[in-house]
Amino acid sequence: MELWYTEKQTPDLGITCLITETLCHFKTPFQDLAVIDTVQFGRMLVLDGMVQTTEKDEFVYHEMISHIAMQSHPNPQHVLVIGGGDGGAIREMLKYDTVETATLVEIDEAVVEMSKKYLPTISAGLADPRVTVLVEDGIEHVRQSVGKYDVILVDSTEPVGPAIGLFAEEFYTNIYRALKKDGIFVAQTESPFFNSDLIRNAYARVGRVFPLAKLYLASIPTYPSGLWSFTVGSKCYDPEECKEKKVQTKYYNHQIHRGAFCLPNFVGELLEEEK
Ligand code: SAM
Numbered sequence: 001m002e003l004w005y006t007e008k009q010t011p012d013l014g015i016t017c018l019i020t021e022t023l024c025h026f027k028t029p030f031q032d033l034a035v036i037d038t039v040q041f042g043r044m045l046v047l048d049g050m051v052q053t054t055e056k057d058e059f060v061y062h063e064m065i066s067h068i069a070m071q072s073h074p075n076p077q078h079v080l081v082i083g084g085g086d087g088g089a090i091r092e093m094l095k096y097d098t099v100e101t102a103t104l105v106e107i108d109e110a111v112v113e114m115s116k117k118y119l120p121t122i123s124a125g126l127a128d129p130r131v132t133v134l135v136e137d138g139i140e141h142v143r144q145s146v147g148k149y150d151v152i153l154v155d156s157t158e159p160v161g162p163a164i165g166l167f168a169e170e171f172y173t174n175i176y177r178a179l180k181k182d183g184i185f186v187a188q189t190e191s192p193f194f195n196s197d198l199i200r201n202a203y204a205r206v207g208r209v210f211p212l213a214k215l216y217l218a219s220i221p222t223y224p225s226g227l228w229s230f231t232v233g234s235k236c237y238d239p240e241e242c243k244e245k246k247v248q249t250k251y252y253n254h255q256i257h258r259g260a261f262c263l264p265n266f267v268g269e270l271l272e273e274e275k
Contacts, residue, residue, distance in 0.1 A: 005036055005044075007051055009224035010194055015051070017041060023118045028110040030162055035118040041222055043119055045086055047111070047157055051222045053086050058122055061188075062088035063252040064218040064260065065230060069151045069184045070096055071247075071257060072239045076150040079103070080178070082138030082166065084155030085111030091125030093151070095247050102131045103149075107162050109135045139165045145178035152179060154187035159198065167198065169205040172233065176209050184234040185210075192217070192267045193225035200270050206233040214239050215271060216260035218251070229267070 003019040017038040025034040034046040042055030053061065066089050070076055077100045081089045085106035093102055104126070106112055112133060115123040126133060134141065138154075152175055156166040165171055166187070175185050189195070189202045199215070207213035210233030220228045232239040242257040263271075 005038065005046070007046070007049055013224075015222065015224075017044070024114055026110075028108050030108045031157075033108075033110055033114060035114055044222070045111070045115065045119060048160070050158060052157070053088060053119070053122060054222050055119065055121060057221045058086075058088050059250040060218055060220050061223070061228065062092050062122075063249050064216075064228075065089050065153055065155055065186055065188055066092035067247060067249065067252040068216060068230070068232065068239055068257060068260065069153065069186045071242045071245055071254075072234065072237045073150055073182070073184050074237070074243055077101070078149050078180075079151045079153075080105065080141075080145075080149045081153045081155055082142065083107075083157065083163070084153065086115040086119055087112070087123035087126040089153050089155045090128075090131060091122065092249075093153075094125045094128050094130065096245065099130060102128070104131065104133045105136055105138045105141045106133065107135070107137050137162065139171055139174075142171065142174040142178045145174075147177070147180055149179055150183055152183070152185040154185065156188060158190065167202055167205075169208065172205050172209045176233070176235070179235060182236045184232065184237055184239060186230050186232050186239075189215070189229045189231045191223065191225040192227055192229055192264075192270065195229075196270050199229050199231070199267075200273060202231045203271050206231050210234060211236070212238060214261060215263065215267070217263065217267065218260060 021037040023035040044054040045052040157163045212234040
């Protein structure tokens with residue numbers, strides 16, 4: 001008998017994959033967690049029925065959330081990831097020798113543990129001696145940090161449950177304070193096709209807090225609509241300006257860095273409406 005997994009990406013649309021094995025499935029104190037093996041995308045981390053990452057396409061998301069900020073900042077030494085318990089974003093940031101400390105703040109310990117167990121290619125970086133994993137709320141961590149980080153990534157789930165506050169203006173204000181005077185941050189901000197209000201609001205909020213706010217895009221097959229947005233807030237470096245540091249990647253390169261900021265008209269218009 002065939003077993004299929006469907007994520008209802010909107011009330012009217014889904015993505016469906018043939019499953020070869022369910023590796024784990026249980027409720028954590030924060031969410032429903034599953035790791036399934038699929039024919040098309042390999043192993044897949046699913047939280048509350050939503051695909052978070054898969055072995056086959058994770059490189060696009062993790063490279064694109066990380067390298068834009070890491071290449072715009074000339075000397076990132078102390079970096080922070082909020083969420084991202086699978087370890088993929090941390091793995092990418094550790095590719096830079098300038099990084100002395102990398103802190104991961106994940107609210108749900110089970111995400112870290114199951115990723116270490118079932119997604120070793122994604123979570124491998126978590127064993128690096130530069131990494132500290134803190135199991136706590138990223139909102140509180142940022143509230144209590146001042147002038148500490150060069151780069152902060154917000155690798156969050158959709159704005160439901162504990163992640164709601166990760167899209168609030170107060171959170172962006174605290175991120176600004178947690179960054180050093182030339183710090184830069186990036187947040188994943190969902191699909192321009194299905195989440196236009198979220199993108200408009202996040203861009204407006206980041207723009208009120210940071211002198212530089214920009215949006216860029218990448219294509220990620222397993223995320224709703226396949227087109228994904230990232231919002232950057234920077235204190236001084238223009239995120240479009242790539243410092244052209246050498247890095248081993250499968251998707252990101254210096255041309256893609258610049259091209260990612262070229263927005264289709266319907267996305268550009270979303271941001272214009274906010275100005
Ligand atoms: N790449 C993914 C995406 O766009 O779907 C996100 C992956 S990552 C697994 C998201 C993580 O954010 C989850 O493991 C979740 O537990 C964590 N998270 C949600 N709210 C959080 C909070 N307030 N503080 C820290 N981590 C949080």
